[in-house]
């Protein structure tokens with residue numbers, strides 16, 4: 001009874017084999033694969049990239065990258081939270097011509113600079129390198145990547161000045177260069193971002209000089225320039241139909257101007273933080289006419305006179321008003 005069993009087995013094996021799908025074809029672009037292997041090497045061949053092997057399909061089996069499903073070209077590289085990844089960002093990243101999204105975040109051993117070759121990435125929309133130990137400048141040449149919508153270079157060790165060329169990026173709506181060691185002044189060109197809902201954060205650097213008055217011509221949802229060494233007048237950022245729509249944080253600078261007659265765009269303003277500056281004069285009455293105001297902090301300035309009564313001004317605690325020259329009235333002690 002053995003023979004029929006074996007032939008039945010052979011037959012079913014044959015049937016099985018013919019109904020199997022053909023062996024999986026690798027769709028990964030061979031140029032992109034070679035570039036990624038170079039990038040892996042320049043990251044010090046970290047454990048997290050163990051799946052990046054020349055024998056496997058970079059579109060299907062590799063960690064931290066994605067391909068376009070039609071063209072099979074690499075569009076995304078995204079590496080985060082890894083203490084083992086060292087080395088530097090390879091200049092080879094510029095040779096991933098269809099890259100749209102680049103993210104390197106919380107990689108404490110990543111050093112080196114932002115390679116100039118990123119300027120070749122003509123479809124790049126997101127340039128996001130944050131919480132690393134990269135050094136060197138913000139390359140001015142990234143002002144040539146017209147597709148950029150989002151730049152986040154927060155919390156690195158970048159030095160040098162801010163390239164004025166960034167304001168010529170037509171699609172840029174978000175720029176965060178906070179918590180670096182940037183010096184020099186804010187480029188006057190930063191009043192001309194085309195996006196009408198711009199997010200600008202340059203806090204925790206060593207920026208100096210006056211805030212350029214051209215910033216009064218831009219339209220921002222957020223301006224955070226706190227913890228720098230900026231001087232002079234900023235009243236042009238306020239005004240009836242001006243400039244900052246939601247949040248403005250200019251705290252911990254050396255700003256000096258008369259606050260008394262400043263007017264506000266009442267529609268949206270939510271947060272106004274001016275603590276630790278040298279602002280003088282009185283608090284303007286217009287502050288009582290901001291229906292959406294959630295925070296006003298004017299502590300540690302040189303303001304004087306009665307806190308205007310109304311709006312939300314009495315709902316903030318005294319710590320938002322303390323340490324001025326002679327500010328008085330609720331929530332501070334009554335004026336004499």
Ligand SMILES: *[C@@H]1O[C@H](CO)[C@@H](O)[C@H](O)[C@H]1NC(C)=O
Pocket residue numbers: 068069070071
């Ligand atoms: C993939 O690439 C094709 C051709 O360039 C493009 O039309 C399509 O939008 C891309 N798909 C995605 C999801 O980006």
Ligand SMILES: *[C@@H]1O[C@H](CO)[C@@H](O)[C@H](O)[C@H]1NC(C)=O
Pocket residue numbers: 047048081082083084
């Ligand atoms: C770091 O590398 C070690 C082995 O070298 C591994 O066990 C560990 O999981 C790695 N950590 C991460 C976050 O990849």
Ligand SMILES: *[C@@H]1O[C@H](CO)[C@@H](O)[C@H](O)[C@H]1NC(C)=O
Pocket residue numbers: 106107108109131132133155156
């Ligand atoms: C930079 O490296 C130092 C140690 O060399 C580390 O303590 C620090 O957390 C790193 N910075 C970031 C932002 O990861």
Ligand SMILES: *[C@@H]1O[C@H](CO)[C@@H](O)[C@H](O)[C@H]1NC(C)=O
Pocket residue numbers: 111133134135156157
């Ligand atoms: C980055 O700055 C931190 C804090 O100032 C410092 O400890 C670290 O050594 C710097 N890293 C590099 C690579 O310069």
Ligand SMILES: *[C@@H]1O[C@H](CO)[C@@H](O)[C@H](O)[C@H]1NC(C)=O
Pocket residue numbers: 239241242
């Ligand atoms: C405010 O808006 C009005 C009308 O929209 C315009 O004529 C005026 O120039 C604007 N003022 C400022 C200071 O932008």
Ligand SMILES: *[C@@H]1O[C@H](CO)[C@@H](O)[C@H](O)[C@H]1NC(C)=O
Pocket residue numbers: 275276297299300319320
């Ligand atoms: C206002 O600023 C002061 C001084 O930095 C700080 O102590 C206080 O907590 C701040 N208030 C709020 C609500 O952030």
